[in-house]
Amino acid sequence: MSWNYQRSIDRILEHLDSLGEIQIEKLVREADLRSLLSETCCREIFGAHVYVDVPNFNALATEVEGEDYRRVVQAVHLYQREVSRIVEQSDLFDALRVHFQGPKLHALIYRPIDDSATIAGRALLLQIVIRDFVRRVFNPEFPSLPDIAVAGGADIGKAIGTQDGMRGDRELLFLGRPANYAAKIIGSAGQMRITAQIYDALPESLQELCQELDDEIYALNILAGDEVEELAAEFNVAWDPEASRARIQQDKRTFPLKDIRYSEADTLIDLDSLGINNNKRVLGASLFADVDKFTAYIDAATTTEQKKTALRVLHAIRKEMAAVVKHDFDGLRIQYQGDRVQALLHLPKDDGGKIIDKTVDVAAALQSSMELCIKRLLPEAASLGLALGLDIDITLVSKLGIRGDRDRICIGTAVQKAAETQEACHSLEIGTTQRAYSLLSEDSAGQFTFDKERGIYVATGLTVEKMERLAKAAAYRSGSPVYVSSSSAGVAVSSSKVANQREVFPARSYSA
């Protein structure tokens, strides 16, 4: 399969036709957002978005091999289980675990409704508690692994909540500055950060725990264990490291190391079959496709109608991006992350060159869909564009959580680097790391130039059509005949012969 213009147009039209009327209302009372939100039932939610990342997991998932890899897999799953409980349990934070983006938690604290001081306080506290959990509970429970360290970011404000998918495969999406910016302020491992908006909403006693960094970002001081527990109690959060340790130990008994399995993949990974006892370790190319400037676009929408239009545009873009990855190229659409899509390509097995060339093809197809199809059908998307980043290396692929509430995840250095590369790119750009670039075929590599400032290779405006023309240029250079067919549908000039085509030896052009 490959990308096709008309197929893309048809898909987008079909999705727009089936989308239905989008409703956006302000969230005014407490509700179970997983049940409430859908593609068309959207809410404007005031809340604090908290991201907590574990950068070490990426290196461990790529570099560790053999028996120790099972320990890494077990650690990833049990970390996610306990952090999810900390976020969601009613006696703890009673917040929403949006999802895990690989090892990175995205949580939303939105209760009590519109109570900015309490919400900001609990956002700060959640970061403090997770750091405390890692230091006092998690690392001692996994002594054979290197100590992990967390890094976090939090922001507060209004974001639009929506949800994709059906039944057990639903994915929450939050669009707007706080949902986006909180992830962008994450710093080095061990540091938890908040924005000035959170800082300003905090009670004075909590502001004292923060130190201002540059650009209106604040870092949280490191507290001693008993200070964390006291502070948690003040906010009615029953943080008890011993209880947490007991839960982790119970998880270890439920999911013993001997039951943790991982394997390679000769055929396309069935994500639904994955879980704590069935994981994949593959050479895979990670691809992130982000709708550049979408956050500014949706934040600039002031009327309900404008917001509905922005959401309609996003739904069309992300559905098409997923279809290109999945249906046009047999890739894996891992996750929607707000206005970006994460994908993985891992076939043919262990053939880095072919995998990365195919990933560039996917990236070019995504640019084609956006530039030629989305913008044709939705002129209101004219100011938007896709920024893409890719990298390749050993990647852990799994599904976290239980039954209907599970996150597809990919963890590895390539996932992290692909995301960072995408974040360094702008509209119309496809960025690759040095590692991915070195594996590209000569034809694909020729499309990229090194950007010294960003330290990545960038191809601008690379579409499927452009790649076709580049391939055809080689055919013309060889002096071989080409084949022409013409009809009411247009004129096709091909370098390979198909029935009913006329052979033409290209004339040697001249200009007076």
Next chain:
Amino acid sequence: MKYFRHAPTAHKEWYERDAARLESDRKLLAQDYPGLALLVNDSGKRVKIVGTLCLTSECGVLTPVAVEIRLPRDYPSSEPLAYDTERRFQPAPGKIIEDRHICSNGQFCLWLPPNSPWSADDPQVLLKFLDQLSVFLDRQLIYDVTGEWPGPHYDHGPGGYRQFIVEQLHGDEELFLKLGPVMAGELSVGRNEICPCGSRIKF
């Protein structure tokens, strides 16, 4: 009438003399290039083919190019000339329009005139011309991407002719230098003089 030995006869245009050719060309367009139409302009006695050539890529992207093909008054003895009516193609940065084999008036330079594949006797010659034009436009779209003409081509201006002549002389540059001034009319050689090519035979 007594002033005339013969009654005056109006000059007939090619399409009036050869209505069958006009009809067969019209049919050819309708069948193979339906985006183009053959128009007869009665006032100017000009015939042209106008319309859009929609180039389809393998992935299904259509690129329309508006063209005008002017048929000469001695058509089909002489070949038509094709033009980029909407100036779809522009010079690449730092280059001139002739680098992509288009004249400043928008005329497509499909080939060096002595190399023209046009054959007046061939009933399919218009189709072959349009196919060559389609290939030429396909190469223009590649030029849009690469900034370089794909495949062999002649330099523009006199350089192209020089290349052509040298090729006819089997790449003998020395011979070209000897004969060049004669061909350019800069050197006159009498019919009984020795040929400047060095063959020692009469010119």
